Amino acid sequence: MSEEKLSGAELVVRSLEYMNISTIFGLPGGAILPAYDPLYDSPIRHILARHEQGSGHMAEGYAQATGELGVVIATSGPGATNLITPLTNALMDSTPLLAITGQVASEAIGNDAFQEAYTVGLTMAATKHNYLITNAEEIPQILLEARHIATTGRPGPVLVDIPKDILNQKVEWIEPKLIDLPGYKPTLEPNPKMINQAADLIKKAEKPILYVGGGIIHSKANEELFELATKFQIPVVTTLMGRGAFPDGNELCFEMPGMHGNYTATTSIQKSDLLIAIGVRFDDRVTANPKFFAQNAKVIHADIDPAEIGKIREPEVPIVGDAKSVITGLIERLEGSDLKTTDWINELNQMKKDYPLSYIQEEKGPLKVPFVLEELQKLSDEDAIVVSGVGQHQMWISQHWNFTQPNTWLNSGGLGTMGYSLPAAIGAQAAYPDRQILALDGDGCFQMTCQELITASTENIPIKIVVFNNGNHGMVRQWQKIFYKNRFSASELTHHTPDYVALAESMGATGLRMIEKSDVKKVFEKMLEINDKPVLVECIVDPEDMVFPMVPAGGSNDVVILNEDDLKKL
Amino acid sequence: MSERILSVLVEDKPGVLARVASTISRRGFNINSLAVGPTNIQGRSKMTIVTELESVEQVKKQLNKLINVIKIVELDPENTIESEVLLLKVSINKDTQTSVIEKASLSGAKSVDVGSDYAVFEMTGASKDLDKLENLLKPFGIIEMIRGGRIAIQTKL
Ligand SMILES: Cc1ncc(C[n+]2csc(CCOP(=O)(O)OP(=O)(O)O)c2C)c(N)n1
Numbered sequence: 001m002s003e004e005k006l007s008g009a010e011l012v013v014r015s016l017e018y019m020n021i022s023t024i025f026g027l028p029g030g031a032i033l034p035a036y037d038p039l040y041d042s043p044i045r046h047i048l049a050r051h052e053q054g055s056g057h058m059a060e061g062y063a064q065a066t067g068e069l070g071v072v073i074a075t076s077g078p079g080a081t082n083l084i085t086p087l088t089n090a091l092m093d094s095t096p097l098l099a100i101t102g103q104v105a106s107e108a109i110g111n112d113a114f115q116e117a118y119t120v121g122l123t124m125a126a127t128k129h130n131y132l133i134t135n136a137e138e139i140p141q142i143l144l145e146a147r148h149i150a151t152t153g154r155p156g157p158v159l160v161d162i163p164k165d166i167l168n169q170k171v172e173w174i175e176p177k178l179i180d181l182p183g184y185k186p187t188l189e190p191n192p193k194m195i196n197q198a199a200d201l202i203k204k205a206e207k208p209i210l211y212v213g214g215g216i217i218h219s220k221a222n223e224e225l226f227e228l229a230t231k232f233q234i235p236v237v238t239t240l241m242g243r244g245a246f247p248d249g250n251e252l253c254f255e256m257p258g259m260h261g262n263y264t265a266t267t268s269i270q271k272s273d274l275l276i277a278i279g280v281r282f283d284d285r286v287t288a289n290p291k292f293f294a295q296n297a298k299v300i301h302a303d304i305d306p307a308e309i310g311k312i313r314e315p316e317v318p319i320v321g322d323a324k325s326v327i328t329g330l331i332e333r334l335e336g337s338d339l340k341t342t343d344w345i346n347e348l349n350q351m352k353k354d355y356p357l358s359y360i361q362e363e364k365g366p367l368k369v370p371f372v373l374e375e376l377q378k379l380s381d382e383d384a385i386v387v388s389g390v391g392q393h394q395m396w397i398s399q400h401w402n403f404t405q406p407n408t409w410l411n412s413g414g415l416g417t418m419g420y421s422l423p424a425a426i427g428a429q430a431a432y433p434d435r436q437i438l439a440l441d442g443d444g445c446f447q448m449t450c451q452e453l454i455t456a457s458t459e460n461i462p463i464k465i466v467v468f469n470n471g472n473h474g475m476v477r478q479w480q481k482i483f484y485k486n487r488f489s490a491s492e493l494t495h496h497t498p499d500y501v502a503l504a505e506s507m508g509a510t511g512l513r514m515i516e517k518s519d520v521k522k523v524f525e526k527m528l529e530i531n532d533k534p535v536l537v538e539c540i541v542d543p544e545d546m547v548f549p550m551v552p553a554g555g556s557n558d559v560v561i562l563n564e565d566d567l568k569k570l
Numbered sequence: 571m572s573e574r575i576l577s578v579l580v581e582d583k584p585g586v587l588a589r590v591a592s593t594i595s596r597r598g599f600n601i602n603s604l605a606v607g608p609t610n611i612q613g614r615s616k617m618t619i620v621t622e623l624e625s626v627e628q629v630k631k632q633l634n635k636l637i638n639v640i641k642i643v644e645l646d647p648e649n650t651i652e653s654e655v656l657l658l659k660v661s662i663n664k665d666t667q668t669s670v671i672e673k674a675s676l677s678g679a680k681s682v683d684v685g686s687d688y689a690v691f692e693m694t695g696a697s698k699d700l701d702k703l704e705n706l707l708k709p710f711g712i713i714e715m716i717r718g719g720r721i722a723i724q725t726k727l
């Protein structure tokens with residue numbers, strides 16, 4: 001076997017098999033064609049997207065649902081440039097992704113050859129790391145390194161660019177060596193001294209808050225977090241990326257803080273005397289103006305990425321390490337201590353009663369997204385995966401859906417990428433063919449990547465799509481109402497609206513529609529019964545509805561706008 | 571404001587300078603000087619970055635995230651030897667020739683080429699000494715000047 005010569009392309013496919021990759025997403029073209037030939041005989045499932053952005057989000061959805069590497073493959077030039085959005089998205093949300101791109105032949109590089117783009121340069125700031133392969137022998141080793149970088153430490157996207165002549169070069173398979181990267185040694189185990197200091201602060205705190213995010217989910221530390229919070233009675237708030245890291249419905253869970261977070265979560269941080277921040281990055285959508293953020297609190301900040309610590313807020317106790325080890329260390333160190341947090345928890349529960357999330361669904365009035373969501377949740381499985389677009393509907397889902405398990409909430413948090421939902425849902429369903437995958441999208445977002453409905457039909461991927469049709473870029477409209485005197489410049493989508501039901505049917509999916517309150521239950525029941533093909537429900541909702549609470553960008557979290565009347569405070 | 575000097579050990583891989591430069595500009599860090607060259611270790615290069623940033627923690631952390639960056643040390647100015655190379659071409663004429671050459675050589679510069687209407691000097695030394703030479707020769711008309719970027723090494727083990 002060692003005598004046998006393989007092409008670079010065969011090495012790519014064999015390396016993916018060697019890494020036990022079962023599913024990849026992509027779209028072929030000239031420079032990557034050699035790799036598609038051996039793929040034809042491989043047991044790896046290749047899902048053909050209709051646009052490379054779609055293939056990238058599919059790989060992200062796959063990775064975010066499973067916690068494992070997502071793989072996407074594209075051609076040179078436009079194939080690679082179309083991947084820049086999903087790569088940046090994965091970088092912002094720390095999703096482990098491997099992108100393999102074809103490149104023009106080595107001797108043509110730099111000559112503006114047909115479909116040449118400087119992929120390594122273009123994606124330098126969109127990836128955790130990237131490579132240009134110059135010798136086919138390196139392929140197995142570099143692909144393994146790429147996976148290692150993508151999946152360890154703070155996960156992220158890695159791109160490997162391979163010129164066409166290298167894909168055609170015949171070499172022997174060289175068994176990959178143990179990976180040793182002198183400049184890449186993530187710190188997983190926290191410094192015990194720091195854990196001790198953190199535990200000492202926690203023991204003394206009267207109003208502690210666990211402020212947790214995506215890092216818990218990446219680290220698979222939700223059980224440890226549950227133990228820490230419940231054993232020592234510490235209230236928890238979960239960021240947009242951390243929804244599901246701690247179960248909604250638990251009496252210690254106060255859900256999402258921030259710009260559209262609930263009043264209690266946002267205010268709990270403002271009143272807290274100790275923020276225990278784990279796997280979060282003090283994003284501006286959480287902190288608003290950081291000058292006014294948690295002014296009364298000392299901060300313990302634990303993250304696997306040292307650069308996040310002190311970037312926005314200087315903590316009293318910095319901890320570099322993996323969330324799971326950090327939390328385990330804290331539990332050990334706190335053993336036997338009795339935190340006096342009962343008053344604090346009561347105060348927060350009272351606040352929650354006084355300032356509930358609310359909406360009014362009139363019997364004959366237009367549908368409200370929160371109502372529709374609550375009805376849908378009643379009918380769907382506990383482990384259903386919800387995949388959102390970006391905008392008002394995204395905030396309503398995060399507010400009103402009860403997330404009880406990690407990896408059941410997929411959304412584009414950091415980059416806020418419209419068009420993410422449908423393809424990411426396809427990726428999640430490819431990983432879990434038997435689970436309910438719900439793509440809950442806005443009409444604006446849906447129109448960005450709706451061609452991937454064909455991908456879902458062709459591949460028998462029975463995702464369930466709900467398009468919340470408010471005829472608007474609703475979130476933009478909301479800002480125009482509040483900050484631009486109702487001047488709705490370029491936010492209306494109603495001049496020509498697709499017939500969503502017909503569009504779905506034309507793409508091999510089932511199309512349904514709901515307009516009134518009495519439709520909701522029966523249409524959703526019908527939707528959830530269809531499991532042999534994708535189904536789309538157009539849900540016509542109130543175009544005038546706004547998301548509250550709201551803290552305007554750059555404002556202070558002490559001033560939470562609770563409803564339309566409250567806008568006078570601005 | 572006082573200067574801070576970072577000594578950055580990197581893998582000698584294609585694109586490493588672009589990665590470092592891209593990180594610096596992406597994060598909006600202002601730098602005064604960046605010099606790069608090989609070291610005594612096979613496959614390793616050293617970059618010397620001089621900045622006036624009040625805090626270099628973020629720069630260090632962001633650069634450390636780069637896979638090809640191995641180690642970053644902030645040099646202690648008390649125990650650091652710094653050097654920079656300069657090439658300077660200045661106008662001369664019959665009247666100024668002697669005085670220019672004399673001034674330059676007293677400053678520690680070496681004349682490497684002298685024509686009828688120009689002279690080229692080379693000088694290696696601390697950046698402030700190179701600044702002095704530049705100021706001294708400015709009145710005669712500097713035609714071109716290039717500096718190589720500052721490099722630095724700690725004196726103690
Ligand atoms: C690719 C991209 N372009 C523009 C935006 C800015 N943007 C944020 S929300 C939004 C409107 C989203 O509209 P829709 O999908 O209908 O959701 P809604 O707010 O109506 O629920 C826009 C345009 C974005 N986030 N992403």
Ligand SMILES: [Mg+2]
Nearest residue numbers: 442443472474
């Ligand atoms: Mg909309």
